[in-house]
Amino acid sequence: MANEGGVLVIGEEHEGHLSGLTTEMLGLAHRMVHKLGGKVQLALLGSGDLSALAAEGGEWGAEKVYVAQDASLAPYQGDAWLPVIEEIVKQADPALILIGQTSIGRDLGPRLAFRLDTGVSMDTLDVTVDDGKIKLLRPAYGGNARVILSPTKLPVVATVKAKAQEPLERKPGQQAEIVSVAVGGQNIRTKVLGQEKAKAEGVRLEDARIIVSGGRGLGAPEGFKLIEELAEVLGAATGASRAACDLGWYPPSKQIGLTGTTVSPDVYIAVAISGASQHMAGMSGAKNIIAINKDPEANMVKAARFAVIEDYKKVLPPLIEELKKLQS
Amino acid sequence: MPGRVPGSTHREEKAVKIIVCVKQVPDPETPASAFKVDPATNKVVPAPGIAPVISPYDAQAVEAALRIKDAGVDAQITVLSMGPASARDAIKHGLAMGADDGVLVTDPALEDADAYVTAQVLAAACRKIGEFDLIVCGRQAADWDQGIVPSGIAEILGIPCVTVAKSVTVHNHAVTVERVLQDGFETVEAPLPAVVTVSNELGDPRYPQLRQIMMAARKQVQQWSLADLGLSTEQLQPRLTIEKLFVPVNDSKVEIIEGDTPEEKAHNLALAMRNAKLI
Numbered sequence: 001m002a003n004e005g006g007v008l009v010i011g012e013e014h015e016g017h018l019s020g021l022t023t024e025m026l027g028l029a030h031r032m033v034h035k036l037g038g039k040v041q042l043a044l045l046g047s048g049d050l051s052a053l054a055a056e057g058g059e060w061g062a063e064k065v066y067v068a069q070d071a072s073l074a075p076y077q078g079d080a081w082l083p084v085i086e087e088i089v090k091q092a093d094p095a096l097i098l099i100g101q102t103s104i105g106r107d108l109g110p111r112l113a114f115r116l117d118t119g120v121s122m123d124t125l126d127v128t129v130d131d132g133k134i135k136l137l138r139p140a141y142g143g144n145a146r147v148i149l150s151p152t153k154l155p156v157v158a159t160v161k162a163k164a165q166e167p168l169e170r171k172p173g174q175q176a177e178i179v180s181v182a183v184g185g186q187n188i189r190t191k192v193l194g195q196e197k198a199k200a201e202g203v204r205l206e207d208a209r210i211i212v213s214g215g216r217g218l219g220a221p222e223g224f225k226l227i228e229e230l231a232e233v234l235g236a237a238t239g240a241s242r243a244a245c246d247l248g249w250y251p252p253s254k255q256i257g258l259t260g261t262t263v264s265p266d267v268y269i270a271v272a273i274s275g276a277s278q279h280m281a282g283m284s285g286a287k288n289i290i291a292i293n294k295d296p297e298a299n300m301v302k303a304a305r306f307a308v309i310e311d312y313k314k315v316l317p318p319l320i321e322e323l324k325k326l327q328s
Numbered sequence: 329m330p331g332r333v334p335g336s337t338h339r340e341e342k343a344v345k346i347i348v349c350v351k352q353v354p355d356p357e358t359p360a361s362a363f364k365v366d367p368a369t370n371k372v373v374p375a376p377g378i379a380p381v382i383s384p385y386d387a388q389a390v391e392a393a394l395r396i397k398d399a400g401v402d403a404q405i406t407v408l409s410m411g412p413a414s415a416r417d418a419i420k421h422g423l424a425m426g427a428d429d430g431v432l433v434t435d436p437a438l439e440d441a442d443a444y445v446t447a448q449v450l451a452a453a454c455r456k457i458g459e460f461d462l463i464v465c466g467r468q469a470a471d472w473d474q475g476i477v478p479s480g481i482a483e484i485l486g487i488p489c490v491t492v493a494k495s496v497t498v499h500n501h502a503v504t505v506e507r508v509l510q511d512g513f514e515t516v517e518a519p520l521p522a523v524v525t526v527s528n529e530l531g532d533p534r535y536p537q538l539r540q541i542m543m544a545a546r547k548q549v550q551q552w553s554l555a556d557l558g559l560s561t562e563q564l565q566p567r568l569t570i571e572k573l574f575v576p577v578n579d580s581k582v583e584i585i586e587g588d589t590p591e592e593k594a595h596n597l598a599l600a601m602r603n604a605k606l607i
Binding site for chain 1: 354356360363365372442443444447467468470471472473474475476477478479480482483484488489490491492494504508509510511512513514515516517518519527528529531532565566567568569570571572573574575576578582583584585590591593594595597598600601602604606607
């Protein structure tokens, strides 16, 4: 019988550790193998020594870790990764393949699905097993709708949205079986000529407990100065809506939404953001939303816990002062 | 007329053939309150009075192709769409922007096509158009928000695929793409033929002027069925089927922070944040 290997997670590294999303996917995989049978399996591809990451994988719940280390595997290129993952899939024989909805996953997920002649669900929020059958939940129509999909063929590929799943509790010292995968001979047609990292300033969006974010309603790029002042007082990260980024008011790396970063902070302060569904799709996981908007009918106001109906230019300066007082 | 790009190879003596794949979608600017789903059919109910549009990323894909031409590359641009008869309007939009001709693949058997089937059909249509150098698509369609079909076309045709571009240039029979990454950008080069997907970072697509819209009316749009592509429905089995499409409920209750002046509102918000232990 095919597809009895359980779940295969394609892992990613972040700053020397497994990415948070990888640990979330291992948590989901663990919940799935209870119903599907098989093992929680993890694939790690990279150019450096991956043994520390593989060990972390075991601690986060992977039972078997496939390690492929080769100079061709970093930076990511689909042409280099795909044959390696195809080989791992052959060995792992999963029913479900989980990939993070990241720069890598967006590119890799669909291509892997076509190589395997199967389907893929992008931006997946949840996977369930109903009567032995896999169901995939994902947003559609710019976040206005949700859809539940059933695969007609296994394995099925799902790219998983960040912060949609809980990781397991890390168990220090818990070990996985490590399998080394041979790499070589890929036909790499693309060439990476260069990479440019966006300047990382302040708190990373994905890790921030508080985010202050601005939209088109700011009226001008100067509005982000007040956003940054407020963020500084709160020790918060700053973000922006797609509309504001498209206008060139704030860097694309700060874009929150469907095509930007997905965040789920404790507090999300949305300043002059109407709440287009494609923006809401990137921050609806925020535990507390505070909306500052002139329009009481704005989507963001309706979604908020607290809202101030006011011109941001009038309310942010005194708010910054009030918060400074409270903080001191 | 702009001349040829210096350093063009002999191969580019022939015009570069670009196919832009576009999709017609319900207007993504439709207010959330007008967004309705028919639970019996699991389909979106068209909002009254709001016409469907070319998916915005696809308009940017057309723009990317036109910019290649603007840069002096001798290019011929075909706009390709799969959809109902009305999808001709999305093709016409691309033609009014400046593309040269169009192809519409329409067939009743394609009504419930998933991304897998759509990619098979568009790849077959690209083969039938033939002799293409570059296929440009939007990064994802504004209805299902997936971004699967372009990669599928590349895989089926066995050509390279570079996704999420903010700029696309063609020279020396290769395409150079600036890709948008989560934490920056990277520049990737691929030999032609290749598939490239375009992101919103490319910038606004040009807006067709009346004269261009009138000119587009005279541009040719061919219409093909599955039979014209030599495809049968047996070859086109979806890999995912829709169990349920629904609108999630939002039951949050907002507390509006009151105050007679902006200062008072600011004061009350700061207090509310502290009392709720948000700070």
